[in-house]
Amino acid sequence: GQNIDQPTEMTATEGAIVQINCTYQTSGFNGLFWYQQHAGEAPTFLSYNVLDGLEEKGRFSSFLSRSKGYSYLLLKELQMKDSASYLCAVRPYDYKLSFGAGTTVTVRA
Amino acid sequence: EAQVTQNPRYLITVTGKKLTVTCSQNMNHEYMSWYRQDPGLGLRQIYYSMNVEVTDKGDVPEGYKVSRKEKRNFPLILESPSPNQTSLYFCASRSRGSGYGYTFGSGTRLTVV
Numbered sequence: 001g002q003n004i005d006q007p008t009e010m011t012a013t014e015g016a017i018v019q020i021n022c023t024y025q026t027s028g029f030n031g032l033f034w035y036q037q038h039a040g041e042a043p044t045f046l047s048y049n050v051l052d053g054l055e056e057k058g059r060f061s062s063f064l065s066r067s068k069g070y071s072y073l074l075l076k077e078l079q080m081k082d083s084a085s086y087l088c089a090v091r092p093y094d095y096k097l098s099f100g101a102g103t104t105v106t107v108r109a
Numbered sequence: 110e111a112q113v114t115q116n117p118r119y120l121i122t123v124t125g126k127k128l129t130v131t132c133s134q135n136m137n138h139e140y141m142s143w144y145r146q147d148p149g150l151g152l153r154q155i156y157y158s159m160n161v162e163v164t165d166k167g168d169v170p171e172g173y174k175v176s177r178k179e180k181r182n183f184p185l186i187l188e189s190p191s192p193n194q195t196s197l198y199f200c201a202s203r204s205r206g207s208g209y210g211y212t213f214g215s216g217t218r219l220t221v222v
Contacts, residue, residue: 033210042213101151
């Protein structure tokens with residue numbers, strides 16, 4: 001089976017930085033994805049890591065360490081619209097994408 | 110506009126009454142998948158398809174059926190719905206290839222009473 005763990009909730013202040021950690025134990029590895037999901041809406045793709053290191057996309061960055069089974073998503077200069085759930089997902093095989101339960105981030109003014 | 114279209118968005122039905130949730134994508138994607146999302150459990154894969162006439166079970170296939178007769182369509186069928194199938198359902202598609210993530214439909218909120 002696949003085991004993907006991330007914190008349930010995080011709270012931060014507008015303008016601050018938040019780091020969401022994800023640890024995984026899966027039967028294979030073909031990449032790690034981060035998705036953003038606003039309440040009642042579809043998940044939307046944020047980032048993809050397949051090699052170790054940091055991928056930066058504007059205010060969002062994602063890091064991967066395959067040897068540690070660890071990733072984080074870094075959200076900088078937080079805005080109110082960043083209040084959402086953030087889903088860590090691992091592709092153990094080409095056809096499969098397994099998700100963690102998600103981290104709900106609340107941004108306060 | 111490139112998209113995955115699911116219908117209906119909301120559905121309330123009674124136990125045992127067969128229903129179909131439709132899913133269609135206009136991006137010529139090979140892979141399609143159905144997920145259900147429940148509080149505290151995240152997204153769990155029900156069925157997936159790697160191409161026309163190629164489907165297989167995901168992690169929670171019991172009580173569901175799918176078909177892939179055309180590349181663009183991947184309907185989810187509940188032959189005899191039960192209350193434990195009350196959930197938020199998402200259809201998703203992607204291209205074959207390592208760097209592609211799934212594009213998700215808008216979701217179908219199903220309530221079985």
